[in-house]
Amino acid sequence: xxxxxxxxxxxxxxxxxxxxxxxxxxxxxxxxxxxxxxxxxxxxxxxxxxxxxxxxxxxxxxxxxxxxxxxxxxxxxxxxxxxxxxxxxxxxxxxxxxxxxxxxxxxxxxxxxxx
Amino acid sequence: xxxxxxxxxxxxxxxxxxxxxxxxxxxxxxxxxxxxxxxxxxxxxxxxxxxxxxxxxxxxxxxxxxxxxxxxxxxxxxxxxxxxxxxxxxxxxxxxxxxxxxxxxxxxxxxxxxx
Numbered sequence: 001x002x003x004x005x006x007x008x009x010x011x012x013x014x015x016x017x018x019x020x021x022x023x024x025x026x027x028x029x030x031x032x033x034x035x036x037x038x039x040x041x042x043x044x045x046x047x048x049x050x051x052x053x054x055x056x057x058x059x060x061x062x063x064x065x066x067x068x069x070x071x072x073x074x075x076x077x078x079x080x081x082x083x084x085x086x087x088x089x090x091x092x093x094x095x096x097x098x099x100x101x102x103x104x105x106x107x108x109x110x111x112x113x114x115x
Numbered sequence: 116x117x118x119x120x121x122x123x124x125x126x127x128x129x130x131x132x133x134x135x136x137x138x139x140x141x142x143x144x145x146x147x148x149x150x151x152x153x154x155x156x157x158x159x160x161x162x163x164x165x166x167x168x169x170x171x172x173x174x175x176x177x178x179x180x181x182x183x184x185x186x187x188x189x190x191x192x193x194x195x196x197x198x199x200x201x202x203x204x205x206x207x208x209x210x211x212x213x214x215x216x217x218x219x220x221x222x223x224x225x226x227x228x229x230x
Contacts, residue, residue: 004158031216040124042205042222043159056215090158103149104218106158 004107023091121221138206
């Protein structure tokens with residue numbers, strides 16, 4: 001899982017509560033990404049950030065928010081507006097995103113369960 | 116639109132036999148192609164990539180993949196499967212013309228290697 005850490009590994013929340021997932025990398029990568037993984041659907045991009053203080057919506061951004069105040073950190077908040085938040089969340093990073101040949105490196109993931 | 120298809124949800128193979136995990140893609144420009152592996156409750160690990168050059172790409176753990184432009188395929192192969200290769204495999208593509216630098220993932224193929 002390289003130099004990317006995600007915490008916590010498992011997270012349980014009640015419906016209606018916001019929750020923040022942590023992602024930290026020490027790889028000095030410029031770009032960071034958040035994916036959601038559901039069984040049989042592969043990975044879907046939530047948000048991504050190519051540089052500090054800038055981020056873009058991915059394919060399923062509704063109900064989520066992010067910040068990128070530091071190069072090494074890219075926290076994801078799952079808000080109460082997300083209708084089906086229970087999933088496995090993966091954070092990734094890569095070198096300069098303009099060099100699109102660079103592969104992404106993934107963290108170990110956070111499994112969020114909302115009841 | 117960019118897309119990746121992994122037509123098999125699961126591939127079963129006996130240990131010692133060759134294995135193939137299929138992937139086809141659709142992009143408007145030239146593709147950059149990647150294979151990742153995921154073990155249970157873990158993040159994705161990079162296996163190999165095709166950017167340009169030789170159509171046969173060698174990667175980690177004895178895996179290789181063959182890029183076939185006419186068939187728009189990038190199948191993952193290994194000459195002799197190990198039980199420890201049992202995992203979930205994802206194919207991913209980037210379109211060289213896509214300025215968002217997004218990585219599009221297939222839905223995944225579960226590989227089961229029986230002793």
